[in-house]
Amino acid sequence: MTPPLLAVDPGREKCGVAVVAPSRAVLVQEIVPRDNLPLRVAHFVGRYGVETLVLGDRTAAREVRDQLRQAGFRLDIVFVDEHRSSELGRRRYLETHPGRGWERLLPVSLRVPDVPYDDYVAVILAERYLDGTRSTRIRSRNGNGNVE
Numbered sequence: 001m002t003p004p005l006l007a008v009d010p011g012r013e014k015c016g017v018a019v020v021a022p023s024r025a026v027l028v029q030e031i032v033p034r035d036n037l038p039l040r041v042a043h044f045v046g047r048y049g050v051e052t053l054v055l056g057d058r059t060a061a062r063e064v065r066d067q068l069r070q071a072g073f074r075l076d077i078v079f080v081d082e083h084r085s086s087e088l089g090r091r092r093y094l095e096t097h098p099g100r101g102w103e104r105l106l107p108v109s110l111r112v113p114d115v116p117y118d119d120y121v122a123v124i125l126a127e128r129y130l131d132g133t134r135s136t137r138i139r140s141r142n143g144n145g146n147v148e
Contacts, residue, residue: 003049006041006075007126009056009085009118010034010064016089016118019044020126029119037064038071051075054129056082056121080125089121096120 002022009016015037019028027048032040044050053068055061057079065077094108103111 003051005052005054005126005129006044006048006050007054007080007122007129008037008064009082009089009121009125010058010060011118012060014116014118015064016116016120016122017044018119018122018126019048019050020123020130022130024127024130026123029123031116031118034060034064034067038068038073041068041071041073041075045073045075052129053077054080054125056080056085056125058082078129080128082121082125085121085124085128088124089117092124093117093120 004019004021004027007018007020011034013034015032015034017028017030017032017037017040018026020026028044030040041050041053053073053075055065055077059082061079068075068077090113091108093113094111097113098104099106099111
C-alpha cells in the first residue's frame with residue numbers, strides 16, 4: 001500500500017501543508033508557521049508514514065528544502081511547478097466557503113478570502129504531482145539520491 005504524500009506550499013513566514021492519499025483523499029490541510037514546519041513534518045511522517053514531500057518550486061522553495069534537510073529529514077523531496085497554483089487554490093477555497101448573506105450573490109472572481117488559503121494551494125500541488133506534472137527547472141538528484 002502506497003503511503004500518502006505531504007505537499008507544502010512554501011512561504012517566507014508560513015506554509016500551506018496537505019497530507020494527500022494516492023486516491024486524492026485529503027487527510028489533513030493546515031497552515032503552519034514556517035518555523036514550526038519541521039515539527040509538523042515529523043508528526044506527519046510518524047502518523048501517516050509519509051515518504052514523499054511535494055514542494056512548490058517558487059517562493060522560498062530552496063530555503064524550505066534546506067530547512068528540512070538540516071532538521072534531518074531524508075524524505076524524497078520533489079519540486080512541482082507552482083504556476084497559477086495560488087489562483088487555483090484561491091478559487092477552490094472560495095468555492096468551498098461560499099460566504100454568508102449577500103456574499104453568496106457575488107461571483108467567485110469578485111470575492112476575497114478573509115483567511116490565508118495556502119493549504120488549498122498545497123492540495124493543488126499534491127494533485128499536480130499525482131497527475132505527473134512536475135517542475136524540471138529545479139529537480140535533480142545528487143550522487144547519494146537526495147533531491148537538490
